[in-house]
Amino acid sequence: MTGSDEYRWALPSVLLGDGGAGRPVRRSTRDWFVDIVMFVLACVLALVTIPELADEPEPVIALEQVAGVLGCLSVWLRRRWPVGFAVVTSVLSTYLELVGGAAVVGLFTVAVHRPFKVSGSIALLSVVTLLPYVFLRPDPELGLLGTFVLGLAIMLTVFAWGVVVRARRQLVWTLRQRADIAAEEAKRLERERIAREMHDVLAHRLSMLSLHAGALEFRPDAPAEEIARAAGAIRSSAHLALQDLREVIGVLRHPGSPGDEPVPERPQPxxxxxxxxxxxxxxxxxxxxxxxxxxxxxxxxxxxxxxxxxxxxxxxxxxxxxxxxxxxxxxxxxxxxxxxxxxxxxxxxxxxxxxxxxxxxxxxxxxxxxxxxxxxxxxxxxxxxxxxxxxxxxxxxxxxx
Known part of the structure; x- marks a missing residue:
C-alpha cells in the first residue's frame, strides 16, 4: 500500500483528537470542551466516593486523596497516552476508591482512540482488576455480588459508548474521504473534457493558419489582394486561437485567485x-x-x-x-x-x-x-x-x- 493509500484509508489520529504516542496534541475548541467535561466527571466521581472513606485509617485516607488528585489531573494526558493512562488507573483502582473516576475516563478514552484489539484488552484488564476490589472493599449494602455486577455494568456501558463513538467517527471520516475522491474524479473528468475541447478547437484554428501560411510560402508571386487576404486570415486564426487558449486557461485557473480576471464563457457552437x-x-x-x-x-x-x-x-x-x-x-x-x-x-x-x-x-x-x-x-x-x-x-x- 502506498503512502497516499495509507493516508486515504487509515483512520487519521487528528480525527480522534489523538496526537499519537508521546506527540503533542492539537486540541480544537470541541476537544477542550470534552476534556473539561471528562475532568469534571472524574472529579465528581471522586468526590461522590469520599464518604465511603470515613471508616478508613488516616494513612489510607491520605493515600486516597493523593491518588485521587493525581488521577484527576492525569485526565489531561489521556489523549497523548490513552493506553498507559487506562492501564495505570485500572491497576490503581484495584484497591483505591478515588481513582475510580479517572479509571472510567481512561476506559472510555482507550475505546475511542484505539482499535478493538487494544481497547478490548484494556477492558478485560478492567474486569480483572474489579475482582480484587470487590473482595477488598465491597459495598456494605450491595454485598460482593452486587458490587461486582454494578462495577461490571458501569465498565461495559462506558466501553460500549466509547466503541460507538469511535465507529461513528470512522464512518464520518470514510464519508469525507469518499466525497473528496468523488470531487477529485469530477475534476479529472472536467479536465479531460477541457482537453478534448482544446484539441478540437485549437487543431481547427492552427490547421487553417498553417494552410494560409503554406499558400504564402508556395505562392510568393500571388497578387497583392490574395496575399493581403491570406495574411488577414492568418491574423484572424491566430487571434481566435489565442482567445480560445485564454478561455481554457481561465477555466483551469483556481477561481477567486487575486488578480484573476473573470473569463466570460462564449456560447458553445x-x-x-x-x-x-x-x-x-x-x-x-x-x-x-x-x-x-x-x-x-x-x-x-x-x-x-x-x-x-x-x-x-x-x-x-x-x-x-x-x-x-x-x-x-x-x-x-x-x-x-x-x-x-x-x-x-x-x-x-x-x-x-x-x-x-x-x-x-x-x-x-x-x-x-x-x-x-x-x-x-x-x-x-x-x-x-x-x-x-x-x-x-x-x-x-x-x-x-
Missing amino acids: TLADLPDLVAECEQAGMDVRLDLAVGHAPESLGRTLYRIVQEALTNARKHADGAPTTVAVTGAPGEGLSAEVRNALWPWSGSRIPGAGAGLIGLTERAELAGGRLEHGATPEGDFLVRAWLPWPADDPREDA
Whole structure:
C-alpha cells in the first residue's frame, strides 16, 4: 500500500483528537470542551466516593486523596497516552476508591482512540482488576455480588459508548474521504473534457493558419489582394486561437485567485453553426459542400455533432488537402442524428500538417460518451468516410423549438 493509500484509508489520529504516542496534541475548541467535561466527571466521581472513606485509617485516607488528585489531573494526558493512562488507573483502582473516576475516563478514552484489539484488552484488564476490589472493599449494602455486577455494568456501558463513538467517527471520516475522491474524479473528468475541447478547437484554428501560411510560402508571386487576404486570415486564426487558449486557461485557473480576471464563457457552437464552419473552411481554400437536412436539435446533441464534424474537416485538411469534401447531416427525434463527412483519398497532399493520430480516437470516444457510435475508414469508391450516429429520443424535453 502506498503512502497516499495509507493516508486515504487509515483512520487519521487528528480525527480522534489523538496526537499519537508521546506527540503533542492539537486540541480544537470541541476537544477542550470534552476534556473539561471528562475532568469534571472524574472529579465528581471522586468526590461522590469520599464518604465511603470515613471508616478508613488516616494513612489510607491520605493515600486516597493523593491518588485521587493525581488521577484527576492525569485526565489531561489521556489523549497523548490513552493506553498507559487506562492501564495505570485500572491497576490503581484495584484497591483505591478515588481513582475510580479517572479509571472510567481512561476506559472510555482507550475505546475511542484505539482499535478493538487494544481497547478490548484494556477492558478485560478492567474486569480483572474489579475482582480484587470487590473482595477488598465491597459495598456494605450491595454485598460482593452486587458490587461486582454494578462495577461490571458501569465498565461495559462506558466501553460500549466509547466503541460507538469511535465507529461513528470512522464512518464520518470514510464519508469525507469518499466525497473528496468523488470531487477529485469530477475534476479529472472536467479536465479531460477541457482537453478534448482544446484539441478540437485549437487543431481547427492552427490547421487553417498553417494552410494560409503554406499558400504564402508556395505562392510568393500571388497578387497583392490574395496575399493581403491570406495574411488577414492568418491574423484572424491566430487571434481566435489565442482567445480560445485564454478561455481554457481561465477555466483551469483556481477561481477567486487575486488578480484573476473573470473569463466570460462564449456560447458553445451547435448544429446551427455548421454553415459558418463550412464557410470558414471554404475561406481557407477547402472545397466543402454541406447538406444540412435538420433544422434544429437538442443543444447538447448539436454541440457534440458540431465538434465531430469540425474534427473530421480538420483531418480532411491535414491529410487530403484540396480534396472535395461533403458533409451530410440528417436525423429526426426517435431516429437519431447522423453525420457523414466524406473526402477523396488523394495519393499526395501538397503540404501535410503533422498530427498526433488521436483525432479519430477522440471522435469515437466523444460519440460513445453521448451514447452513439462512430465509424471511419476507406470506402470501395476510394473515399475516406467518417460516419457518426447519436441518439435523439423522440420525447427529449431538451429539444429546441
